[in-house]
Amino acid sequence: MQKNERGCLERWEHAFEVDPADKDKYYLTVAYPYPSGAMHVGHGRTYIVPDVVARYQRMKGKQVLFPMAFHVTGTPVIGISKRIAKGDEQTIGLYRDIYRVPQDILDRFIDPMEIVRYFSDEYRRVMQKCGLSIDWRRRFITIDPQYSRFIEWQYQHLHEKGRVVKGAHPVKYCPQCENPVGDHDLLEGDKAEIVRFTLVVFLLGDIKIPCATLRPETIYGVTNLWVRPDLTYVRAKIDGDEWILSREAAAKLALQDHDVQITGEVAGTSLIDQRVSHPLCGEVPILPATFVDPDMGTGIVMSVPAHAPFDYVAIRDLQREGRYTSIQPIPLISVEGYGDIPAKDAVERAGIQDQNDPDIEKLTQEVYNAEFSRGRVFEKYGGKPVKEARDEVAALMMERYGSIPMYEFDTRQVICRCGSRVYVKILHGQWFLAYSDPSWKEEVKTVLEGMALVPPEVRAEFERTVDWLKDWACTRRVGLGTKLPWDPTWIVEPLSDSTIYMAYYTIAHHLKEIPAENLTPEIFDYIFLGEGEPATLDRSTLERLRSEFLYWYPYDYRFSAKDLISNHLTFQVFHHSAIFPPELQPRGMVVFGMGLLNGAKMSSSKGNVFLLEDALSEFGADTVRMFLVGSAEPWQDFDWRNDLVSSTKKQIERFLNTIQEGKGAEGSCEIDAWLESRLQRRIESTTAALESFQTRQALQEAFFGIEADLKWYRRRLPDGVTGSEVLRDLCHTWVRLLAPFIPFTCEALWRDLGEEGMVSFAPWPEADETKVNPEVELAEELLARTVEDIESIKKLIPMEPKSITLFVAPAWKHEIFRIVASSDDRTSGMREVMQNEEVRRRGREAADATKQITKLVLKLPPLLVQQIAELKLDEQEILESSRTFLEHEFGVPVSVQIAEESVHPKASVALPFKPAIVIE
Incomplete structure (x- = not known):
């Protein structure tokens, strides 16, 4: 670690410990981490972005609370510990080689608490190295x-x-752990959702042949079933009836409230060409198909070739071999955009060759979505929209034709952290959070309406989650955590115990001093709800705790990843609405994008990570911070690439050198007013961006914007002059503007500039409107654009120039510019121009000029167009006064003329803010 970083960390050790004060507060929280492995750069972005906001708000004069804790409940560390104890080479390799845990400590990881202790300390140490103001x-x-x-x-x-009820529901379940599992307990499939299939039961004599489907309404169009010839199926007594299905399906149904006994095996080949029946489609044959997956549904598939592209192509493949030519699709759904047989229409339009074509999966989803969203079944099948017919037919099958539900995940692989596969199990006697309760959902929607959500488009995702959210299994039998107070045989699961801990932060440091047995429910009732008269704590302590809670709450903003909208971020709104009064509901949330490493998603388990500590050691904390907050806006995905990070390090070095060079500047220059005005704009833009959590835009303004301004400023300085008092003052302001982003560098520079105290607590710069000079800024913009045009022309001519002549547009062209700039469209602009007497008498010349000026207006930034039209600069005077600069820049004589006073053929093309240029 650099000496400067060590010095800052020592000064910051207790600097950000904050208590209530007589000023505005700002309370922001981030999802606390699960310390089961080393932090990577993706974690860095998660915590550094909020730190930039915290530092900015602190400099704005607010009392800022940025707390941190560690989430260790559940089974993840237990699973890791068990795998290490069993000698699992992949897990041991991850912790030894990727996370670089010393061997003597790794040996102790057979105790889950050793993992917790080690990594929670590591997280804190690395977070401090990042400069987090926690x-x-x-x-x-x-x-x-x-x-x-x-x-x-x-x-x-x-x-x-x-809000907590007992019942039986399908849950994610690990047979190895004998426990329901949540997303935090999973190595793979953490976004998997449980999907309810309908088992359509066909009969082969007295034997039941089940097919799992999400589209029961298509039963009327079944032409055949599919089985895999090379697969061995099983005979099983299921709830007393004889079934044939895949061995995998039988095991799944055994977890879903069914009595399953395997009684024998059946070769897939023996089922081919057998005929089965169902009352709603009649008798159909069983055909061979290699695409059938025994681990999906029942391993037997019902075929609806009119509406399922896979089925249509599979039938077509067989018929091309001259087999089963009598089978024809049976259409039963009409949908706009498709022909009589939607699957056939879609397959032929897409040019699908056979059932091995990889595009068929996507095509299948397109047809299914189209039929579900806007399809309607034929009149003879009821004539209803597909979305209505689906539920009605499923209910009919359940009631009359022996169908039952079967639950599967919407993704194939769901793996517990213990390494075992996770299944769907119907749990009885399980405690659930009643998220399906319509009245609770309405309360949550009311809270969401009053919240600021960043970016705004995530609001739809929150609302969708609230709508589909079902009851959530909130307890389990094993793992770390809190026992359910009225039923201590159960433990509250990790996503369910991390919903309102933001309130706990407000008094956490005080509660450490109070024995847990004294913290009765009545104590928390008083602290958080202002209710009751608890006796286990003295009145002064109670008042102090409640006062601190009320000072900080509600929290202002919560920062977390977008993949948590579907669980944690929505759960915490549910719980806040149930526990706290309206005035204490959350105020806002900022949702993060994901992290990539060289274009690929970061994954610790797959080894595709760059450890945050390695990044800090190689590049320095400020470089890491600046890259992570500046490479994308918080809600956008970012891509860590070492070569780009290296260029960020050079940018900080340039900034440091600029401050060192400019801190002692004295005197004054003509260009000072422009730099002073530009600085006010940068302050204003940076502030606005940070208020909107646009850290990338803020950095663009505060770093690259000012750097670009200084580049032009230096270019405009007279020979031998390196700066002035304005540059010196800019240095003091610039350090403060960048302090939230690169605080280590800025703390060192702040002291180097002779300032007292820490820049972390210095006042945030405020734009001084009296120093804003639009005319001066516009004049320099004209000059800069003219220089750029001259440079472009020079590149196109083979000879060295001997002179440059600039022709400025006459007043009547400026009048056209003003009219066009204020018009709604080209037509109205042209009409208004022609109504101007002075312009109209110029005839064709005015018409041509209007066309060229209209093109120019459309090309320039709207704000610049407005300024040109309003300020009415004297372009000749501006360019004439800058002639010495231009001659120095290009090394040749420069003359400035009014276009109408010249007979040169190029003079007539001069436009407002775009002089005609002649290089000879």
Whole structure:
């Protein structure tokens, strides 16, 4: 670590510990990490972006709370510990080689708490190296006894309000752990959703042949079933009836409330050409298909070639071999955009060759989506929209024709952190959060309406999640965590105990001093709800705790990843609405994009990560910070690439050198007013961007914008002059503007500039409107654009120029510019121009000029067009006064003329803000 970084960390050790004060507060939180492995650069972005916001708000004069804790409940560390204890080479390799855990410590990882202790300390150490301005007094882990009391209090309230109920529901379940699992417990498939299939039961004599489908309404169009000839199926007694299905399907149904007994095996080949029947489609044959997956559904598939591209192509493949030529698609759904047989129409339009074509999966989804969203079944099948017919036919099958539900994941692989496969299991006697309750959903929607969501487009995703969210299994039998207060045989699962901990942060440092047994539910009732008269704590302590809670709450913004909208971020709104009064509901959330490494998604388990500590060591904390907040806006995905990070390091070096060179500048120059005005604009734009959490845009303004301004400023300085007092003052402002982004560098420069205290607490710069000079800025813009045009022309001519002549547009062309700039469109602009007497008498010349000026107006930035039209600069005077500069730049004589006073043929093309240029 650089000496400068060490010095800052020492000065910051307790600097960000914050208490209530007589000024505005700003409370922001980030999803606390699960410390089961080393931090990578993706984690860095998650915590550095909020730190930039925290530092900015602190410099704005607010009392800023940025706390941190560690989430250790559930089974992840237990699973890791078990795999290490069993000698799992992949896990041991990950921790030894990727995370570089010393061997003597790794040997102790057979105890899950050793993992927690080691990595929670590592997280804190690396977070501090990043310069995160966290109040570490409030740190806790989610198995602290005081925190468990807080969770017990929360669940007691939820239970009393009927928000926690007992029942039987399908859940993600790990047979190895004998436990329901949540997304945080998974190595793979953490976004998998449970999908309800309908088992359509066909009969082969007295034997049931089940097919799992999401489209029961298509039963009327079934022409055949598919089985895989090379597969061995099983005979099984299921709930007393004899079934034939795949062995995998039988195992799944055994977890879903069915009595399953395997009684024998059946070769797939023996089923081919057998005929089965169903009352809604009659008798159909069983045909061979290699695409059938025994691990999907029942391993037997019903075929609807009129509406399923896969089925249509498979039938077509067989018929090309001269087999089963009598089978024809049976259409039953009409849908706009497709022909009589939608699957055939889609397949032929897409040019699908055979069932091995990889595009058929995408095509299948397109047809299914089209039929579901706007399809309608034929009149003879009821004539209803597909979305209505689907539920009605499923209910009919359940009631009359022996169908049952079967639950599967919408993704194939769901793996527990213990390494075992996860299945869907129907759990009985399980406690669930009643997220399906319509009244609770309405409360949540009301809270969301009052929240600021960044970016705004995620609001639709939150609303969608609230609508589809079903009851959530909130307890389990094993793992770390808090026992359910009224049923201690259960433990609250990790996503369910991490919903309102933002409130706990406000008093966490005080609760550490109070024995857990004294933290009765009545204590929390008083602190958080202002209710009751608890006796286990003295009145002064209670008042202090409640006062601090009310000072900070509600939180202002919560930062977290977009993949948590479907669970944690929505869950916490549910719980806030159930526990806290309206005035204490969350105010806002900022949703992050994902992290990539060289274009690929980061994954610790797959080894595709760049450790944050390695990045800090190689590039320095400020370089890492600047790249992570400046490469994309927080809600956009970012891509870590070492070569781009290296260029960021050079940018910081340029900034440092500029401050060192400019800090002692004295005197004044003509260009000072322009630089001073530009600086006010940069302050204003940077501030606006940070208020909107646009960290990339803020950095563009605060770093690259000012750097570009300084480049032009230096270019405009007289020979031998390196700067002035304005440059010196800019240095002091620039350091403050960049302090939230690169605080280590800025702290060192702040002291080097002779300032007192820490720049972390210096006042944020405010734009001084009296120093804004639009005329001066516009004049320099004209000059800069003219220089750029001259340089472009010079590149096109083979000879060295001997002179440059600039022709400025006459007043009547400026009048056309003003009219066109203020018009709504080209037509109205041309009409208004021709109504101007002075312009109209110029005839064809005015018409041609209007066309050219209209093109120019459309090409220039709208704000610049407005300024040109309003300020009415004297372009001749501006360019004439800059003639010495231009002659120095290009090394030849420069003359400035009014276009109408010249007979040169090029003079007539001069336009407002775009002089005609003649190089000879």
